[in-house]
Amino acid sequence: MKRLIVITLTQVIIGLISCSSQTKDLDNLDKVLERIRQIETASYYSTNFFCFSGDTIPIDEKTFEYFNEYTVPADTSVGAYYVKFELSDTTKMIFAYDGKMRARINWKENNFETDDFSKNPWPYRTVIAPFFAKSKALIEYALTTKDSIKIDSVFYKNSVAYKISIFNEEVELVGRLPIHISELGSNEGVISEYIIWINRKTNLPYKFQRTLPANTMIEEISNLKINNLNRNNFAISNYIPVDMPTRTEADNKPKIDLINSIAFNYQLNDLENKSHSLKDISSKVYMINYTSMFCGPCGLSVEFLNDLSKKYSKEDFSFVSLYNENEKKGLLNYIKQHEIKYEILLADKTTLDSYNLHLTPTFLILDNNKRISKIIYGYKKGETEIEIENAIKTLL
Incomplete structure (x- = not known):
């Protein structure tokens, strides 16, 4: 009987420690979220790649791009406008989103295309959110979701990594929206895993990892500059040469x-x-x-x-x-x-x-x-x- 009591007390203590740890992680993430909300604009270099789930070796070549990101809370689809440029020439826009449309430029073929989402078959806009909008969406989800999740934290000298595990759900962030991919079959036993790395000095994220059954996506940013852009000057038309011809999706x-x-x-x-x-x-x-x-x-x-x-x-x-x-x-x-x-x-x-x-x-x-x-x-x-x-x- 005494042994049973000891085990029970040990289990209670472990449970209390676990609960306390989860509460502390949520509090810390809430502080990170408040810090992200102070960002009105940001520019940075981005490195991203895909790999197999459980691996960190790129399946294909890494993508290197330069971003200008503008926070727009009123945009319920993405939460930000943004433009990304060729790394070799940061005056050449390759993709942009402004809340009303998205645009791409093909510099090799010297044309561009736009999409105003009027023919979008989905109930959401299939736009990949830029880094801070994506990080913000993940933390907001972790703080408010009723899904079964677990948060683990690992502290390093200059950073802390928060791993958010979502059980029996395949959850993908599309724009700022967490989409539950349940129509593909049972999600029993499925774990969706997100990891976000926070710089302990700035209390801002600098690395993001998403792992679903199909693959893992990893993005890391560098050379970050905050609130250095004029939000009122952002317009997709500023980045498209006046004499460049269009190429619609129908043409493609x-x-x-x-x-x-x-x-x-x-x-x-x-x-x-x-x-x-x-x-x-x-x-x-x-x-x-x-x-x-x-x-x-x-x-x-x-x-x-x-x-x-x-x-x-x-x-x-x-x-x-x-x-x-x-x-x-x-x-x-x-x-x-x-x-x-x-x-x-x-x-x-x-x-x-x-x-x-x-x-x-x-x-x-x-x-x-x-x-x-x-x-x-x-x-x-x-x-x-x-x-x-x-x-x-x-x-x-």
Whole structure:
């Protein structure tokens, strides 16, 4: 009995310590939030990259950019306006957002495009928030959410790292909004992890890490200057050359009705540089799956595709997954991590444009004449599998 009492008291003490630690971390984060709210404008260099979950080795090349960020609390989508520039020439804008539209400049092709979100299919604006708006959104979420979360802190000589673990939820920050990605299937056992590093001298964040089941994103800023910009002078038009022509999203995405058309005869390489062609396929039904390492639903579809690759004879059905050739560098590790068993090819721009492939994942179902019979966009566990299998059975 005495032993039981000791254990119980120990458990109570541990619980009290844990509770006290959580309260202290929340108090500290609240102070960081107040410090961020004092920022009206900021300029800084940003380094960001993606890697596999649980890893810190970049999948692709790191991105280096220069940002001007303007805090705008009235903007409920992002919470800030911003413009980012080429690092080699910080007078050349490459992307900007001003609360009403976003704009991109392609300096190589000498054109720009704008989007006013009027045709946006989502209930939120798919804009990646700049560093401080993103950090602010994360801390506000941690301080107010009713989700099951845990906060851990690690103190270093000059900084402190706060790790926010979100249990049984896949939570992505889109702009300033925490989006719960629950429509992709059960999130049981899923942990979304965010880490934010705070400079102990300035009490401001300088590094941000987001880890979801699909991948990890890491961003770090340097050469920070605060409240050094004129908020009243910000306008996207200031950064676009007067004589530069426009290129709309409609121009970028060919309007092609592919249903019942003969599929483009691709000639693509696999990861061993062996060439493959659509004309060599002899299956009665063939599927082309456009996918990506950076796409959460794509990762969820791997288990189904592995099973599908073994379900039919090659004479009846076969398929290939196309990854953008720019993803080649990290694909071997991705294939190993996800235990992918089916054929993978690297797609060039000509192939992607010919199939009008811009969204991942996309599934094109071809009949025995290589005519496109059905196109399925997205992957929803429990539904997309049935839709694909019904399309296959219809053509067999």
